[in-house]
Amino acid sequence: MGLREPEEIQQQIVRETFHLVLKRDDNICNFLEGGSLIGGSDYKLIYRHYATLYFVFCVDSSESELGILDLIQVFVETLDKCFENVCELDLIFHMDKVHYILQEVVMGGMVLETNMNEIVAQMEAQNRLEKSEGGLSAAPARAVSAVKNINLPEIPRNINIGDLNIKVPNLSQFV
Amino acid sequence: MLVPSLKVQDLIEEIRGAKTQAQEREVIQKECAHIRASFRDGDPLHRHRQLAKLLYVHMLGYPAHFGQMECLKLIASPRFTDKRVGYLGAMLLLDERQDAHLLITNSIKNDLSQGTQAVQGLALCTLSTMGSAEMCRDLATEVEKLLLQPSPYVRKKAVLTAVHMIRKVPELSTIFLPPCAQLLHERHHGILLGTITLIMELCERSPAALKHFRKVVPQLVQILRTLLTTGYSTEHSISGVSDPFLQVQILRLLRILGRNHEESSETMNDLLAQVLAVNILGRFLLNSDKNIRYVALTSLLRLVQSDHSAVQRHRPTVVECLQEPDTSLSRRALELSLALVNSSNVRAMTQELQGFLQSCPTDLRADCASGILLAAERYAPTKRWHIDTILRVLTTAGAHVRDDAVANLTQLIGGAQELHAYSVRRLYCALAEDISQQPLVQVAAWCIGEYGDLLLEGSCEEIEPLQVEEEEVLALLERVLQSHMSLPATRGYALTALMKLSTRLRGDNNRIRQVVSIYGSCLDVELQQRAVEYDTLFRKYDHMRAAILEKMPLVERGGPQVDEEAKESKEEARLLEAAPVPTEPQASKLLDLLDLLDGPSEDAQHPRPLDPSPGGALVHLLDLPCAPPPAAPIPNLKVFEREGLQLSLSFVRPPETPALLLITVTATNTSGGDVTHFICQAAVPKFPAAATGPQWGHSSSSGWPSDDPAPQNPQS
Numbered sequence: 001m002g003l004r005e006p007e008e009i010q011q012q013i014v015r016e017t018f019h020l021v022l023k024r025d026d027n028i029c030n031f032l033e034g035g036s037l038i039g040g041s042d043y044k045l046i047y048r049h050y051a052t053l054y055f056v057f058c059v060d061s062s063e064s065e066l067g068i069l070d071l072i073q074v075f076v077e078t079l080d081k082c083f084e085n086v087c088e089l090d091l092i093f094h095m096d097k098v099h100y101i102l103q104e105v106v107m108g109g110m111v112l113e114t115n116m117n118e119i120v121a122q123m124e125a126q127n128r129l130e131k132s133e134g135g136l137s138a139a140p141a142r143a144v145s146a147v148k149n150i151n152l153p154e155i156p157r158n159i160n161i162g163d164l165n166i167k168v169p170n171l172s173q174f175v
Numbered sequence: 176m177l178v179p180s181l182k183v184q185d186l187i188e189e190i191r192g193a194k195t196q197a198q199e200r201e202v203i204q205k206e207c208a209h210i211r212a213s214f215r216d217g218d219p220l221h222r223h224r225q226l227a228k229l230l231y232v233h234m235l236g237y238p239a240h241f242g243q244m245e246c247l248k249l250i251a252s253p254r255f256t257d258k259r260v261g262y263l264g265a266m267l268l269l270d271e272r273q274d275a276h277l278l279i280t281n282s283i284k285n286d287l288s289q290g291t292q293a294v295q296g297l298a299l300c301t302l303s304t305m306g307s308a309e310m311c312r313d314l315a316t317e318v319e320k321l322l323l324q325p326s327p328y329v330r331k332k333a334v335l336t337a338v339h340m341i342r343k344v345p346e347l348s349t350i351f352l353p354p355c356a357q358l359l360h361e362r363h364h365g366i367l368l369g370t371i372t373l374i375m376e377l378c379e380r381s382p383a384a385l386k387h388f389r390k391v392v393p394q395l396v397q398i399l400r401t402l403l404t405t406g407y408s409t410e411h412s413i414s415g416v417s418d419p420f421l422q423v424q425i426l427r428l429l430r431i432l433g434r435n436h437e438e439s440s441e442t443m444n445d446l447l448a449q450v451l452a453v454n455i456l457g458r459f460l461l462n463s464d465k466n467i468r469y470v471a472l473t474s475l476l477r478l479v480q481s482d483h484s485a486v487q488r489h490r491p492t493v494v495e496c497l498q499e500p501d502t503s504l505s506r507r508a509l510e511l512s513l514a515l516v517n518s519s520n521v522r523a524m525t526q527e528l529q530g531f532l533q534s535c536p537t538d539l540r541a542d543c544a545s546g547i548l549l550a551a552e553r554y555a556p557t558k559r560w561h562i563d564t565i566l567r568v569l570t571t572a573g574a575h576v577r578d579d580a581v582a583n584l585t586q587l588i589g590g591a592q593e594l595h596a597y598s599v600r601r602l603y604c605a606l607a608e609d610i611s612q613q614p615l616v617q618v619a620a621w622c623i624g625e626y627g628d629l630l631l632e633g634s635c636e637e638i639e640p641l642q643v644e645e646e647e648v649l650a651l652l653e654r655v656l657q658s659h660m661s662l663p664a665t666r667g668y669a670l671t672a673l674m675k676l677s678t679r680l681r682g683d684n685n686r687i688r689q690v691v692s693i694y695g696s697c698l699d700v701e702l703q704q705r706a707v708e709y710d711t712l713f714r715k716y717d718h719m720r721a722a723i724l725e726k727m728p729l730v731e732r733g734g735p736q737v738d739e740e741a742k743e744s745k746e747e748a749r750l751l752e753a754a755p756v757p758t759e760p761q762a763s764k765l766l767d768l769l770d771l772l773d774g775p776s777e778d779a780q781h782p783r784p785l786d787p788s789p790g791g792a793l794v795h796l797l798d799l800p801c802a803p804p805p806a807a808p809i810p811n812l813k814v815f816e817r818e819g820l821q822l823s824l825s826f827v828r829p830p831e832t833p834a835l836l837l838i839t840v841t842a843t844n845t846s847g848g849d850v851t852h853f854i855c856q857a858a859v860p861k862f863p864a865a866a867t868g869p870q871w872g873h874s875s876s877s878g879w880p881s882d883d884p885a886p887q888n889p890q891s
């Protein structure tokens with residue numbers, strides 16, 4: 001919340017978190033003290049392990065640990081509904097969509113909505129909106145763009161065929 | 176012809192296809208160049224796709240700052256697709272530190288007032304994620320308007336945005352307080368959740384707000400009751416519990432509102448009794464679910480401050496949790512166990528903790544060791560138990576104890592005179608088994624040096640009789656000296672211990688002398704210096720050696736760290752027996768040292784100032800601070816007598832200033848004749864503070880010439 005860390009530090013935090021979480025056995029609890037890069041004892045890492053994926057939330061001491069576990073569950077189930085049996089590749093290739101879904105669950109560091117049906121309905125409405133903008137309504141703009149990019153061959157000024165002499169008018173550039 | 180830009184998915188595939196870090200970097204740099212060019216050309220149609228690719232690349236850790244302006248353009252576009260990516264970009268790439276962030280304020284304002292629901296949602300989300308104080312001030316009224324809009328989707332987001340705004344600009348509380356009462360009547364869970372968060376934020380910031388919101392307690396209780404009984408909405412259930420998030424928030428708010436307020440607490444009471452299970456935290460500890468155990472331990476840790484005895488009940492269970500293979504759990508259990516130690520359970524708890532120390536994971540060892548030592552210091556029932564405990568910690572986890580553990584232990588042992596024999600024997604046995612744990616080795620070396628004579632005596636009631644030969648002791652110390660595991664400080668301890676043994680042992684000192692002279696050419700400068708000093712002590716100042724290597728007096732706790740190599744001599748005119756004499760006036764040391772100069776046959780009128788040469792060891796002696804001791808009266812000394820002239824010194828210690836010693840020199844003429852040209856000069860060595868007063872009275876038995884010169888006080 002507030003100021004982000006510079007990119008380098010962000011990457012370090014990600015790497016450190018990855019190592020910390022990977023070391024955890026499956027039958028031990030899901031709460032970890034934050035690593036050295038994540039400000040001190042006020043922050044905790046709470047994670048859940050699904051197949052090959054770890055979902056890690058970093059929270060401060062005002063959050064309930066068990067509550068966050070439930071929250072992760074809500075998030076993952078929502079992903080599952082939005083992507084239809086979500087798998088790793090879905091998350092990689094549609095990282096922006098993952099963001100949009102997360103924005104419906106958590107906002108400004110606080111829990112916003114936990115009703116999966118509402119979230120899914122909202123996402124579907126927004127996706128429809130995007131699709132409609134990309135379809136027919138975008139046709140004129142696309143046409144202009146396409147023509148601008150046409151590689152027009154050199155047009156002769158005069159066409160001489162036998163006795164015929166055709167003067168080709170000056171075609172103005174398509175702008 | 177323009178190459179059509181890569182789709183996002185295609186770029187991702189290309190990046191994943193890279194086999195090395197360098198390849199990946201190449202692909203990304205190439206694509207970023209394309210993206211930059213595209214931004215420069217200003218292609219509005221594909222801008223959103225270019226930014227999406229840039230955001231992916233940014234997620235991998237590559238710089239993306241050149242996309243910041245594009246975010247602004249996308250946000251300003253009328254298309255939803257553009258706005259969506261634009262706002263996402265703003266949240267990921269912009270923050271208060273960049274000036275660019277203020278530029279989106281206007282777009283947000285437009286979107287908040289005129290946009291569709293989805294667009295309003297985007298704007299609110301962005302505002303609550305990266306909105307700076309200025310932005311919040313500018314947009315507060317827009318957000319306030321949205322609180323009362325018909326769409327629940329927008330309202331729930333507006334409420335949470337209000338929370339963020341209050342955190343950034345507390346004065347905005349006044350705007351967002353009034354709508355809360357009405358919002359509480361909503362049925363939509365998202366709005367309720369946000370409203371309760373908002374009310375909590377308001378109450379935490381202002382006691383007036385807290386008072387104001389006390390009147391909604393009945394309403395909150397009602398909501399909670401409904402959630403519990405009828406199951407408000409099955410859509411929000413998790414594991415059969417209806418909307419636990421909302422329940423928890425309400426409970427949190429009730430806790431804040433009910434604090435120190437009788438009436439509100441009454442209203443909440445019987446409801447809470449249903450929901451909470453106040454006394455079953457102990458049961459949670461036995462639950463098979465690790466997460467529940469973790470939470471139980473954390474809660475108990477918080478409770479132990481305020482209600483110690485209640486938590487003591489669960490001590491056996493907590494101690495069992497130490498055995499957990501899960502480090503998060505055992506760490507919590509360790510913290511809690513240490514908090515539960517008190518004077519009645521200290522022996523049992525220390526036993527458990529010592530057991531834990533032996534098997535615990537490395538990252539917990541330091542904490543466990545320090546915890547045990549601290550508990551031992553606070554609650555040790557006997558000195559012997561205390562020494563035993565520290566010894567055990569040093570043997571088990573020597574490498575992990577804090578630096579002052581060595582000093583603490585030597586101080587402790589030094590002060591327990593009755594346990595010297597016991598300590599030195601135990602330490603000797605421990606050392607003989609293992610010379611790798613440095614703190615242990617240091618303490619053991621020190622003890623063997625100090626009390627080596629007790630070690631050789633062979634009998635001690637407290638432990639089995641141990642027959643130790645002198646040669647064995649020397650061999651052990653030599654092993655420590657030579658071991659590559661020994662730190663330089665440790666070797667210093669060992670060398671000094673060897674040196675001290677030269678006066679404690681009965682055999683001849685050839686072996687010790689050999690070692691000392693070998694180390695005179697050691698590469699370690701510190702060790703070399705010591706060795707040279709000790710060697711000189713053997714060769715030139717052997718008559719002083721015993722005095723210098725005397726047993727140390729007790730050092731005052733908390734005073735400056737006793738420099739192990741500085742040996743104090745506290746003697747009387749004769750060399751002494753082994754028993755340490757704990758106190759001795761420091762100034763008398765000076766005099767006593769003067770006595771080393773064998774009596775009055777020495778050089779005449781003034782006592783020779785102390786020769787500071789033997790390797791500087793004597794200088795160390797007198798530099799040492801010493802605990803101010805009770806004064807012992809010092810007898811008068813006759814220091815000179817020849818041909819009727821007598822000089823004697825008398826000593827008086829004024830009771831108010833025990834650190835001060837008044838020395839009076841009395842010169843007596845017992846000869847028949849006159850003594851002329853009597854000059855009395857006092858040369859005082861630099862170290863103690865000495866002041867010669869002008870009180871030269873004189874008494875003459877057979878007269879001094881009346882023109883005795885004024886006394887001169889040449890100070891050295």
